[in-house]
Every structure is written in C-alpha cells, then in structure tokens.
Amino acid sequence: MPAKDGGYFSRLVRKLTSDVEDLDADDLSEKSEAGGAQRACDCRSGQEVTVLGRLRSVELCPTNEAATLQAELFDGTQGVTLIWLGRRRIPGIEPGRTIKVRGRMAERDGQKVLYNPYYELQSPVS
Incomplete structure (x- = not known):
C-alpha cells in the first residue's frame, strides 16, 4: 500500500521533533482550509x-477622535490586523478565541x- 503524505511514520516523526508553535500553525492552517477560508498569506489588498x-491579541487603542478595538488574527500562515472603528469592546473578541x-x-x-470585518465566533471546542 503506498504511503500517503510521507506515511504514518514520517508524520509521527514530524510531530515528535517539530516545535509546538509550528505544529499549532499547521493545525490552524488545516482548520482554516477545512472551514472554507482563504489562507492569509494568499490574500491581497483590495x-x-x-x-x-485564532486571536493572538486584543487591545483598545484610544485616539483623540474615537476609540478603536484592534486584534491580531493568526491563521497558521500569516497575521492579519482586525480593526473595529468606534468600538471599545466586543463580547467574545478575546485572545485565544477562534x-x-x-x-x-x-x-x-x-x-x-x-x-x-464581519465576524463569526467559532465554538471553543473543536
């Protein structure tokens, strides 16, 4: 039987020898693709x-005119900054949330x- 994707043994060795952050990034990238989303690294302006x-960070950025809520979203390939103008807080938008x-x-x-951006909170349990 031909080995798929380098075979079970190759995948096992990779999991045992890879950095936890790399494995988490791979997992996020797979979930993103399975969820019908685009990879952030492939997205272009316009x-x-x-x-x-997953949200890596969420912070309130007050300015002279209006507050903005900023969050960093990471999909396993690249980060995207999310900015909600005129918002101080959005329930559910918190670090670690998918x-x-x-x-x-x-x-x-x-x-x-x-x-x-329009957003959908994903269930915490995958």
Whole structure:
C-alpha cells in the first residue's frame, strides 16, 4: 500500500521533533482550509476575503477622535490586523478565541488589515 503524505511514520516523526508553535500553525492552517477560508498569506489588498484563525491579541487603542478595538488574527500562515472603528469592546473578541472574519483586505504600514470585518465566533471546542 503506498504511503500517503510521507506515511504514518514520517508524520509521527514530524510531530515528535517539530516545535509546538509550528505544529499549532499547521493545525490552524488545516482548520482554516477545512472551514472554507482563504489562507492569509494568499490574500491581497483590495480582495474580498474570508479568513479563519485564532486571536493572538486584543487591545483598545484610544485616539483623540474615537476609540478603536484592534486584534491580531493568526491563521497558521500569516497575521492579519482586525480593526473595529468606534468600538471599545466586543463580547467574545478575546485572545485565544477562534473566529472567522470577512471583509475587504487593506494594507497599513506593510501589514494586512481588515477594517470593521464581519465576524463569526467559532465554538471553543473543536
């Protein structure tokens, strides 16, 4: 029987010798693809995108005009900054939470950004 994807033994050796962060990134990337989302690394500015990943950080950024809530979403391939203008807090938007977001990709200071994305909180248990 031909080995699939390098075979069971190869996958086992990889799991035993890889860094935990690399394995987590691989797992996130697989979940993103299975959830029908695009890989963040493949998204380009101006595209309407759907990205699924885990929130690494969430912070309130007060400005002179209005507060903004910013979060970093990581899908296993690349980070995307999510910015909700005029929001101080959104229930469920917290570090470690898995969410699916949809919006038009932009770029700010060389970083991928989604402004006021639509979002779906994913169930904590996978």
